[in-house]
Structure formats: structure tokens, C-alpha cells
Amino acid sequence: MSSARETTRDRSEELFARAVELMPGGVNSPVRAFRAVGGMPQFIRSANGATITDVDGRTYIDYVGSWGPMILGHADPEIVAALQEAATRGTSFGAPNELEVELAEEIVDAVPSIEMVRMVNSGTEATMSAIRLARGVTGRNKLVKFEGCYHGHGDSLLVKAGSGVATLGLPDSPGVPASLAENTLTAPFNDLDSLEQVFKQHADIAAVIIEPIVGNMGCVPPQEGYLKAVRELTSRHGTLLIFDEVMTGFRVARGGAQQLYGVMPDITTLGKIIGGGLPVGAYGGSRDLMDHIAPVGPIYQAGTLSGNPLSMTAGLTTLKRLRDLSIYETLERATSKLCNGLSAAAEDAGIETVINRVGSMWTGFFNREPVTNWTTANKSDRKLFGRFFHAMLDHGVYLAPSQFEAGFVSLAHSDEIIDRTISAAGKAFDSIKG
Numbered sequence: 389m390s391s392a393r394e395t396t397r398d399r400s401e402e403l404f405a406r407a408v409e410l411m412p413g414g415v416n417s418p419v420r421a422f423r424a425v426g427g428m429p430q431f432i433r434s435a436n437g438a439t440i441t442d443v444d445g446r447t448y449i450d451y452v453g454s455w456g457p458m459i460l461g462h463a464d465p466e467i468v469a470a471l472q473e474a475a476t477r478g479t480s481f482g483a484p485n486e487l488e489v490e491l492a493e494e495i496v497d498a499v500p501s502i503e504m505v506r507m508v509n510s511g512t513e514a515t516m517s518a519i520r521l522a523r524g525v526t527g528r529n530k531l532v533k534f535e536g537c538y539h540g541h542g543d544s545l546l547v548k549a550g551s552g553v554a555t556l557g558l559p560d561s562p563g564v565p566a567s568l569a570e571n572t573l574t575a576p577f578n579d580l581d582s583l584e585q586v587f588k589q590h591a592d593i594a595a596v597i598i599e600p601i602v603g604n605m606g607c608v609p610p611q612e613g614y615l616k617a618v619r620e621l622t623s624r625h626g627t628l629l630i631f632d633e634v635m636t637g638f639r640v641a642r643g644g645a646q647q648l649y650g651v652m653p654d655i656t657t658l659g660k661i662i663g664g665g666l667p668v669g670a671y672g673g674s675r676d677l678m679d680h681i682a683p684v685g686p687i688y689q690a691g692t693l694s695g696n697p698l699s700m701t702a703g704l705t706t707l708k709r710l711r712d713l714s715i716y717e718t719l720e721r722a723t724s725k726l727c728n729g730l731s732a733a734a735e736d737a738g739i740e741t742v743i744n745r746v747g748s749m750w751t752g753f754f755n756r757e758p759v760t761n762w763t764t765a766n767k768s769d770r771k772l773f774g775r776f777f778h779a780m781l782d783h784g785v786y787l788a789p790s791q792f793e794a795g796f797v798s799l800a801h802s803d804e805i806i807d808r809t810i811s812a813a814g815k816a817f818d819s820i821k822g
């Protein structure tokens with residue numbers, strides 16, 4: 389009997405053949421190309437709730453969620469209606485609009501350390517601008533980041549950068565001037581001693597940038613007390629602390645990781661969820677700090693489409709829904725059930741896994757030891773992950789095509805969807821063992 393899963397992939401194959409002639413690797417963002425897991429990516433035609441459907445008509449339960457933004461699920465009816473209505477009023481003004489004010493109010497209300505915010509168009513833009521702000525304010529050039537943390541593709545930040553860079557095994561990127569990369573120091577995540585050493589060796593550190601919960605080497609939570617210690621160390625040295633909450637903002641709690649752990653950074657970067665699936669990023673902090681940004685202060689940063697009314701509409705509609713804090717309990721329950729189910733299924737099949745999770749972000753590592761930093765994450769069995777990834781696809785579940793990514797559960801992931809995922813995983817684990 390042939391199942392729906394065995395239908396052809398003619399349309400995706402045809403599109404991919406055209407795409408690789410037109411775009412590097414056939415994609416506009418590297419991890420999408422499936423290089424880490426082998427094979428060829430599906431082209432997606434549509435998405436709805438917890439599922440995505442490819443151009444050959446196959447539907448998958450989706451745990452990528454567009455890499456984080458889709459916390460309400462795909463094609464949420466309220467967002468679609470709001471966008472349709474907003475589009476009739478014009479798609480871009482290049483002038484102030486009311487929605488920017490409302491989204492800024494929502495962010496300032498939610499994120500404890502933000503008093504003022506500047507909208508940009510992506511997470512990358514947010515982190516690049518946050519670093520310029522930190523350097524401009526402190527008059528120092530050096531930057532500390534952590535091995536395996538990804539902060540977008542800005543020059544200063546493509547050093548030991550996790551995610552797609554780790555997936556492709558590129559240590560750094562050609563095209564990043566050594567003179568810039570030299571100013572980026574790195575330390576292992578969850579290791580205070582190493583960070584203290586960096587501070588002993590370098591006096592002129594403008595900022596420490598960190599994913600307070602790492603998502604980009606897979607999900608790796610901070611150990612007890614770690615963020616607080618990083619906060620104290622940076623304050624002692626007059627170094628600004630940047631929490632890159634592009635992934636964790638409005639994901640792990642309405643106020644992000646800083647609310648969850650009660651540790652306040654100087655600058656916060658946001659993206660993903662605050663755009664509700666449209667391109668948005670933002671950076672913010674105290675009024676004092678943000679007053680250094682043009683046109684009030686001398687630090688320049690601008691954007692033709694920044695504060696775009698459609699992006700603001702999708703973001704605002706999403707953030708208003710996330711005022712209902714019971715949403716985070718619902719997501720916690722669903723994701724806990726998912727991860728427990730996956731763990732049990734792996735154990736039944738005799739496969740060793742480590743599943744890390746904070747709220748609705750999670751990663752199952754094919755690993756024998758706890759994953760607490762890049763060194764331990766990197767011990768995961770990528771070959772086994774690749775086989776699991778394809779087995780899950782065959783059983784109708786779409787995971788991120790790399791071991792070093794977080795998975796996301798949305799409000800559309802019902803009990804029934806989670807049950808179907810666990811049962812698919814049971815079959816997938818059985819098919820890859822031995």
C-alpha cells in the first residue's frame with residue numbers, strides 16, 4: 389500500500405533545480421538548504437496552524453515555526469485579517485505612524501529593562517546596532533561573545549557563531565576583516581571563570597553579548613546563577629551587557645529571559661516574535677542609553693522600511709494576544725508533554741538522547757552527556773540526527789534541518805498534534821536504531 393508520504397516530490401525537485409541556478413545553494417538563508425542532513429528541501433506552498441504544506445501537497449506538523457516567530461501558529465486568522473485591513477491603507481509611508489508607537493508601548497510594557505526602543509528590520513540589524521550603541525557610549529572597541537551563540541551575520545559577530553555557521557563547519561567567514569574579528573573575544577557559555585580570564589586580559593571591553601538562553605547551538609539554558617554573575621562582572625568593569633533576546637523575547641515569557649531569570653541587561657535585542665511573521669527587529673534599553681541614538685544623539689542608525697505598517701500590524705496583533713499570560717502555561721504544558729514523549733520513545737528504542745527545554749523552545753540532542761555549552765553540544769551524533777530528521781519527515785513531522793537549532797511549539801500544537809508527533813517519533817527512532 390502506498391501512503392500519502394510516498395507521493396512524488398516532482399514540484400519541489402523542479403523548483404530546486406531552477407533555484408540552484410539562480411540563488412547560492414538555491415536558498416536565501418543557508419540552513420534551509422538541508423546541507424547538514426542531506427537531501428533536498430521541500431518548497432512550501434502554505435502553512436496553517438501547526439502544519440505546513442509543500443508544493444507537492446504533503447502536509448507536515450511543523451516545529452520550525454519560521455525559526456521562532458510563529459508562536460500563535462501559522463496564518464492565524466486575526467493576524468491575516470489585520471494585515472488585509474492594514475494593506476488597504478498603504479504598505480509603507482517612510483514617515484511616523486501610529487502602529488510604531490503602539491508596538492513600542494507594548495515592548496516597553498513587557499520587557500523589564502527597556503524604557504525606549506528603536507525598530508529595525510531583522511535580528512541581525514538589531515544586534516549590529518546594539519553593538520554600535522555599546523561601542524559609541526563606552527568609547528571602547530572590544531566585544532565578548534560566547535562560543536556557539538549566534539547573533540545574526542554582522543561582521544563582528546561571525547566568530548564561533550553556532551547555528552548555520554556551525555552546521556556548515558565554517559570556523560569564521562571569509563570577508564570578515566581580521567581587524568574587525570580581532571575585536572571579538574570569545575568565551576565558553578556557562579563558564580564564569582573563562583569570562584573572568586577574558587576580563588583580566590583585556591581592559592577595553594565595550595560589551596558582552598549573550599543569548600541568555602542559547603537557541604543557536606540547539607537549546608542550552610544558563611546554569612543556576614550564571615546570568616547574575618555575568619551581570620555583576622560586566623557592571624564591575626563598566627562593560628555593557630547585551631541580552632540578545634531575538635529568539636527568547638516573548639517566547640520563554642512575555643518579558644523574555646530577563647524576566648524569567650530576573651537579570652537585567654543594559655541593552656536588549658528583539659526580533660522574530662515581535663514581527664508576528666513579518667520582518668522586524670528592535671533594540672532597546674534605558675532612556676539614558678537610547679538617547680545616544682540619532683537624531684537625539686550622535687550614534688547613527690536608520691532604515692527605509694523601519695516601522696513598516698504591515699510589520700507593525702502583525703507584531704502588534706501578536707504581542708497583544710501574548711498579554712494573556714495563561715498562553716505561556718499552555719505552551720509549557722504542551723512542550724513538556726512533547727519532550728517527555730520524545731524522551732520515552734527514544735529510550736524505548738534504546739537510543740541515547742538529551743532533551744533540553746525552556747518553555748516552548750527545545751532541542752533533542754543525540755548525545756550521552758548533558759549539553760551545557762558548545763563543546764558538549766558538538767559531541768552530538770549529527771549522522772544519527774540526519775537519519776532521524778529524514779525519518780520524521782517521512783512520518784509527517786518537519787524539524788529544523790540541523791542538530792544545532794531549537795524547535796518551537798506554538799499555540800496551534802494541540803494535544804492531538806503532540807500525540808501524533810510522539811507516535812511518529814516512536815516509528816522514526818525504531819527505523820534508525822542499529
Ligand SMILES: *Cc1c(COP(=O)(O)O)cnc(C)c1O
Nearest residue numbers: 510511512538539540632634635
Ligand atoms: C534569529 C536570531 C538572530 C538573527 O535574526 P535575523 O532576523 O535572522 O537577522 C540574532 N540573534 C538570535 C539570538 C537569533 O535567534
